[in-house]
Amino acid sequence: MQTPLTTTVPVLRLPRGPDGLSRGFAPDGRRAPLKPVVPEIPESQESRESQEQRARATLRERYLRSLLAMVGRQVSFTLHEGVHVTAHFGATDLDVANFYVSQLQTPIGVQAEALLRCSDIISYTFKP
Amino acid sequence: MAMRQTPLTCSGHTRPVVDLAFSGITPYGYFLISACKDGKPMLRQGDTGDWIGTFLGHKGAVWGATLNKDATKAATAAADFTAKVWDAVSGDELMTLAHKHIVKTVDFTQDSNYLLTGGQDKLLRIYDLNKPEADPKEISGHTSGIKKALWCSEDKQILSADDKTVRLWDHATMTEVKSLNFNMSVSSMEYIPEGEILVITYGRSIAFHSAVSLDPIKSFEAPATINSASLHPEKEFLVAGGEDFKLYKYDYNSGEELESYKGHFGPIHCVRFSPDGELYASGSEDGTLRLWQTVVGKTYGLWKCVLPEDSGELAKPKISFPETAEEELEEIASENSDSIYSSTPEVKA
Numbered sequence: 001m002q003t004p005l006t007t008t009v010p011v012l013r014l015p016r017g018p019d020g021l022s023r024g025f026a027p028d029g030r031r032a033p034l035k036p037v038v039p040e041i042p043e044s045q046e047s048r049e050s051q052e053q054r055a056r057a058t059l060r061e062r063y064l065r066s067l068l069a070m071v072g073r074q075v076s077f078t079l080h081e082g083v084h085v086t087a088h089f090g091a092t093d094l095d096v097a098n099f100y101v102s103q104l105q106t107p108i109g110v111q112a113e114a115l116l117r118c119s120d121i122i123s124y125t126f127k128p
Numbered sequence: 129m130a131m132r133q134t135p136l137t138c139s140g141h142t143r144p145v146v147d148l149a150f151s152g153i154t155p156y157g158y159f160l161i162s163a164c165k166d167g168k169p170m171l172r173q174g175d176t177g178d179w180i181g182t183f184l185g186h187k188g189a190v191w192g193a194t195l196n197k198d199a200t201k202a203a204t205a206a207a208d209f210t211a212k213v214w215d216a217v218s219g220d221e222l223m224t225l226a227h228k229h230i231v232k233t234v235d236f237t238q239d240s241n242y243l244l245t246g247g248q249d250k251l252l253r254i255y256d257l258n259k260p261e262a263d264p265k266e267i268s269g270h271t272s273g274i275k276k277a278l279w280c281s282e283d284k285q286i287l288s289a290d291d292k293t294v295r296l297w298d299h300a301t302m303t304e305v306k307s308l309n310f311n312m313s314v315s316s317m318e319y320i321p322e323g324e325i326l327v328i329t330y331g332r333s334i335a336f337h338s339a340v341s342l343d344p345i346k347s348f349e350a351p352a353t354i355n356s357a358s359l360h361p362e363k364e365f366l367v368a369g370g371e372d373f374k375l376y377k378y379d380y381n382s383g384e385e386l387e388s389y390k391g392h393f394g395p396i397h398c399v400r401f402s403p404d405g406e407l408y409a410s411g412s413e414d415g416t417l418r419l420w421q422t423v424v425g426k427t428y429g430l431w432k433c434v435l436p437e438d439s440g441e442l443a444k445p446k447i448s449f450p451e452t453a454e455e456e457l458e459e460i461a462s463e464n465s466d467s468i469y470s471s472t473p474e475v476k477a
Contacts (some may be wrong), residue, residue, distance in 0.1 A: 009134040009421065011430045015177030018140045018170070024181025025219035026172075031156050069155065 016050060075101070075126040077116065083107070087114065089126070131425040134393045138177040138417040141165045145411030146397045147192045151199035151216075153403050159216070160402075160409055161202055163193035163419050167412040169204050171195075171216060175404055175429040177409075177419050181219040185212060191247075192276075195206045205231035209246045213257065224259045227253070233276045237283040244286060244393055246274030251287055252297070252382060267302050269295065276317045279338045285324060287339065289317045296342055306342045315370075316356040316398070323363065323428040329354045334368050335380075350376055350456055356398045359421065361405040369396030369410050370458075375420065391416070391418055 018024065072087040077085050087101035097118050104111040147163035151174070158174035188207030192254045195202050195216060202214040211231045213223040229249035232313045236243055243255045245264075250273060251360040252313060254263040270290045272360045277288040286297040287303065294305040296312060312331040319326055324339040334357045335347035352372035359366045359380065369375045394413030406428050411417050419429070427433040 002410050004273070006130045006132045008132045009425050009431050009433065011134055011136065013430060015136050015138045015172070015419070015430065016179055017138070018179045018182060023184050024179060025181075025218055031217050065155065 067096075069087050069128050070126055072127050075079070075124050077124045078122045081123065086114075092118075133387075133389055133424045134431065135389065135418040135420050136177050136430055137391075138162075138172060138179070138419065140182075141168070141416075141417075143189070143415055143417045144394070144397065145415060145417055148400055148409055148411045148417060149194045149400050150399045150400055150409070151195035151453055152197035153229075154198045156199075158403050159195055159199040160193050160417075161216075163190040163204060163412055165189040165205065166417070167208075169202070171202065171219075172417075175407070177417065177430070179200045179303050181473065183212070183214050183221070185221045185361060186210070186232075186462060188274075191230065194236060196236040197238060198240075200238065201240055203234040203236060205234045205245060206249065206310075207231075210241070210253075213243060213260075223257070225253075225260070225264070227256055230273075233278075235278050236317070237279050239283075242279075242283070244277050246270075246271040247290055248276035250274060250276055252286060254299075257391055263434075268299055269297075269304055271412070275314065278319045280319050280321070280326075282321075286337075287317065287319060289314045289328070294326075294342070296385050304427060304476045308337070308342050315354065317401070318356075318358055320363075322359075322361070324365075325359060325404065327357050327366070327412040329357045329368065329370075334366065334369075346383070348378055348446055355396060356390075356400075358400045358408060361403065365422065367399050367401065367408050367410075369399045369412075371395045373412070374409075375399065375410055379451055389420065411477050 011108060055108055070101065074086055075089045085104060085106050087104040088103055090100040092099050099116040101116055102113050104114040141164040143165035145164050146163050149161050151159040160172045160174045161169055161172050164463050167186045167188055167190055169183045171181060171398045172178060183202060183204060186204060186208055188205040189280060190206045193282040199216050202216040203211060205211045207230045209227050209229060210226065211225045211234050212221055215222055225249060227249060229247055231245055231247035232452050233246045234243060241257055243251045243257055250270040252267040252274065255264045257260055272291040273290050277286060280287050284299050286299055288295050291313050292310050293307050294317065296305045297303065298305050310330050312423050314328060315328045316329045318324065319339055328337060329334045332350045332353055333347050334350060334354055336341060336345040338345060350368055352370050354368045354370035357366055357368035358471035365378050365379050366374055366378050371377050373392045375389045375396065376385060378385055392412040396410050396412050398411040406422055407419050408422065409417055421431055
């Protein structure tokens with residue numbers, strides 16, 4: 001029986017299974033409270049560096065979650081020279097150097113799809 | 129070039145998977161709970177199938193499992209004559225609700241304030257989760273064990289299925305509004321709030337009814353006895369699985385069979401679309417859950433589409449990891465990359 005030659009969809013990896021040791025629900029899993037959990041090590045012992053590291057990680061995570069929350073929403077951007085534009089937020093690239101937006105309302109018309117350079121953006125705001 | 133579906137197998141259960149449910153879409157994505165005869169329901173990340181935790185506590189087969197909309201609570205129905213409510217973030221048991229017989233089905237209201245249960249004692253029970261000590265309200269009327277009970281019409285009504293009937297009840301008055309009779313055993317029921325559609329499977333039939341009036345909309349016949357079916361959120365497709373171990377995908381509008389997939393090693397007991405419609409999950413007698421793409425070849429979750437034209441960004445160095453079939457990866461790498469790479473470097477993920 002001749003079947004057409006096809007490939008199977010590639011996968012990054014297989015789903016992770018139970019670890020066989022615990023019941024799971026890792027305290028540092030995806031849904032851990034965003035405020036950092038009180039550490040076991042007393043603060044005096046923990047180096048300033050790792051404190052800072054944790055703070056940075058928390059702030060970064062919060063920022064990335066804010067980007068996720070923005071997807072598909074109407075966002076108002078304040079650009080240089082007092083220019084304000086609004087658009088529907090699509091995505092950013094890995095370094096958050098560009099914002100991919102659609103339906104960009106500009107003073108000279110509506111752009112269906114556009115890339116906003118983050119270096120051009122002073123601030124942006126949206127309602128979740 | 130057509131791509132073949134790569135189902136993602138979620139292992140971990142040791143006995144048949146008899147029920148599964150997705151949560152709504154939360155800021156953390158969506159989640160999946162599976163009910164298993166091994167008594168240990170599991171919570172998984174919905175888009176990847178990654179295991180998050182196992183709810184430990186039941187002393188018998190778990191027949192039904194559900195998550196509330198924001199996946200903060202889970203409820204399970206078991207053969208140990210109890211339904212349990214769990215904290216789905218910590219995995220802790222919050223409540224044990226004693227029944228007089230095997231409990232088969234559980235469902236939260238939209239606001240998670242009430243839990244509906246049903247089982248072999250033929251009674252529907254409504255528990256106020258803010259007052260767990262109080263007695264539940266009971267609705268009687270079924271003449272055989274209740275297999276599935278669901279809130280509908282914004283929790284103002286209740287749909288319940290026993291062996292041969294599907295009944296609609298008014299929540300406020302606790303009385304029966306309408307019922308449907310079947311001459312074959314009803315195997316499953318799904319409620320779609322947008323459009324108020326009820327999906328019922330019995331024998332080889334997959335039937336669609338209005339959830340408000342119970343009037344029939346349409347029905348399809350499958351090649352084999354179907355145990356469960358699910359309608360896509362955008363109502364373009366439906367998927368169904370049953371006794372022949374295969375999953376069938378139909379066009380909802382035309383009824384045309386679009387695809388069928390082999391993969392499970394036992395009858396399929398439950399099948400559900402994810403809340404975003406991008407994948408569907410099936411649970412089987414073979415003890416596994418499998419995740420299937422709605423659009424085969426799309427990049428989503430763990431499925432990563434490799435386009436032959438793209439060389440730079442999507443260049444796939446051969447990532448080796450223990451469990452995957454090396455041959456499968458090799459097949460794809462050679463298809464796409466012969467002219468692009470001089471050699472395939474081994475990169476440990």
